[in-house]
Amino acid sequence: MKLKDVRKIEFWMATVVFVAVVYALLVDTNNRDDSGMHNYFLHQKISYSYFFNFFVPNFIIDLLLYVMFLLLNFVLIPSLINRKRELLNYSLLAALILVSGVILGVCRTYSHAYELKDYDSIQRSYNSIFFKAFAQAILLTIIISLYTCAQYLISYLLKSKAENLPLQKQLKMDLSFGIGFWFIGLFFLITSRSHLQLSVLWTLVVLSSVGIVIYSLYYLLPKLQEKQKKFRDFFWTIFAISLISVLPLSVPALFFFNQTNEVIFIVAMFHLPTQLLVSIPLSWFLFKKRLMRQNEIASLRTELGQSDANLTFLKSQINPHFLFNALNTLYGTALQEKAERTGEGIQRLGDMMRFMLHENTQDKISLMREVEYLNNYIALQTLRTSMSDKITLITEIEEQFENYHITPMLLIPFVENAFKHGISLQKSSYIKISLQVRDQVLFFDVSNSINPKSDNDPEKLKSGVGLENVRQRLSLLYRDRHELMIHENANEFFVHLTLHL
Structure with missing residues (x-):
């Protein structure tokens, strides 16, 4: 995810949070729920107005926080990081802190008016209130600025590189999630x-x-994994790190806690349980899950490499050039011996093998080439069955097509099935094949007689996978673009395919 995409999400998240807070504030007006603030006014015997002393100040403060976040995170800090109009942006930053401090101070004089009686003079009370307001404005500015700077730093450090792109993406996602969780x-x-x-x-x-x-x-x-260490080694290592880090974390807390003697205890009470009960289990779970996923990917790559090696080995066993040269030699010999039918069969077989070796590996091929392969197959089968006068073969296949393309070997399984189950050299049988294209729609029909195999035929017990395979390919490659109808009765098998090219 790019930085600009993250910033779009930030904008909408901040807007949603602001709207939710304002909505909750409006809902509270029905019950006049001010979290007991009116008691402080009554205790100091000061007149109290829910609207002026609670609703308006809180609404203005929420709006100020929202505007400060937008200005700092999307305008001022990015401009300063990119060194654009530095003098103007520094001036605007100082003006934003000044205006925010004044607004917070004015709102506090209404929401915390009961504090005015805690001081000897009205001037000292105002000085205290506005001092706290400016300190809060500076703190908010620092927090939002650090958040924005951290984003740009992470984006700079994790700038994607081709050699370690997966690791960079994962690290960037983890950091973004953690910082986003903290900020929310x-x-x-x-x-x-x-x-x-x-x-x-x-x-x-x-x-x-x-x-x-x-x-x-x-x-x-990863280091402990290399050394084959167990969970307890990881646990005690993080426990030691967490224990040692209590003191450094307590130093910045001293500036915000009045009870300086108790700061270390307070930080340790929140810090240690969080690391032991959240950080350690979460880290262990994520690491094991990602390690399992990496092992699965490595295993798949190994299997794929073995498959490629096996395929390369098989291809090396049969040299296509040698095979085609041998077929051409046999074809020439058949012509010299005037065996025209044998020569024709060899030629068509060579064309079919060339198609299967070269074009069958492509995702799409010309419909003309698919039809040529289909015609070669039908011609070879005709040579085999031409000696029988009990076989009727009717083909109505168009020869000319425009620039249509189709997935290779999509039509041949239907024709193979027809010759496999519809032809008998002893009984009357027939096959009818029709193929045409109208308005970019292919219509393909195959019907054949049914001739049960004899008991001693090795094909009898074999269940064909051709039709099931073509069903799957159609559902994957031509989803909502095809219609396949198959009908079968005791005497005939019929297939109708409509395909939108």
Whole structure:
């Protein structure tokens, strides 16, 4: 998936989340549900309005978050990364932080008006409120900017190359999923007005989990697999890494937690269970599943290679040039001995073998060539049965076609079946074959008498696969473009095929 496609998905996801949040806010107006905020106003003996002190500030903040995400993620940060109009974009970035801080501060003076009485003077209370608002605006700007920069960094590092395209695609997909999962959760925490500390913990724990999963899938587990290590070795390795990483993760958390002495414990309480109960099982499951898929692909490639080798070997056993030269020699000898029927049979057999070796391997061939092969087959069978006067063969096959194409060897199974089951040298039998094309539609009819095989005939116990094979080919290659009707009774077998070319 390209970066521009990911960004389209981001836009619509952000829009859907914004609409959902606003819808939830509107629904709450029916019940005047403000999550108990009015109690703070009543406690401070300040007049409270659900509309002005809750609904309007929260709606403006949600709209501001949505606009900030669109401007930063799709306009300002990409322009700065690409170094386009840097002075203008830096100025717009500063203006965005300033305006966002002012809007958040004004909204907070309404939504948190009860805080005004916590300070000695109104000026100090306003200073505190607007300081927190500008800090929140800067934090939001940093978070969204880091998210956008991470996208561009991943896109740059994982730029697809021909020699390792599958690995690059998989790694890019894993990173995109992990970062997207983190951002969606963070966006919900912010829009639901959760405590800032919870958002910080979410960011630290989830991003560290993404790093551990990626490290496990693309480095640690492949190394352990080479050394034939088991799950317990992987578990204790990740446990040690998770334990060691608690201290580095606690350092940035110090800036957002007041209880500095408890930061390490709080981070460890969220971080360690997540890695042990989520990251380790998820990494192990994904690695085993992908390893199984790779083994299946390798096995299929091995089988395919063996099949190709066998086919190449078989082809090497029969040199087509030698075969055709031999047939030409026999044909010339037959003409010298004035065995015209033998010569004609050899010539037609050579044409049929040439067709099967060269044109039968193509997906589509000219309808003229298919008809030539059909005529050669019928002519060879006629040579075999011409000595009997009990066999009637009627063919109505057009000879001239426009530039129509057809799948090779699609018509011959019906004719082969007719000669196989419809001809008897001792009893009266017949075969009727008709082929014509009208308005790009092929009409093919074959009917024959039915002559049961004798008990000592080796063909009696063999079930033919030709008709079943052609049924499958028609359903795959001419789906909704053909009609096949087969009728059989005690004396006659009839096939009608309509094919849209």
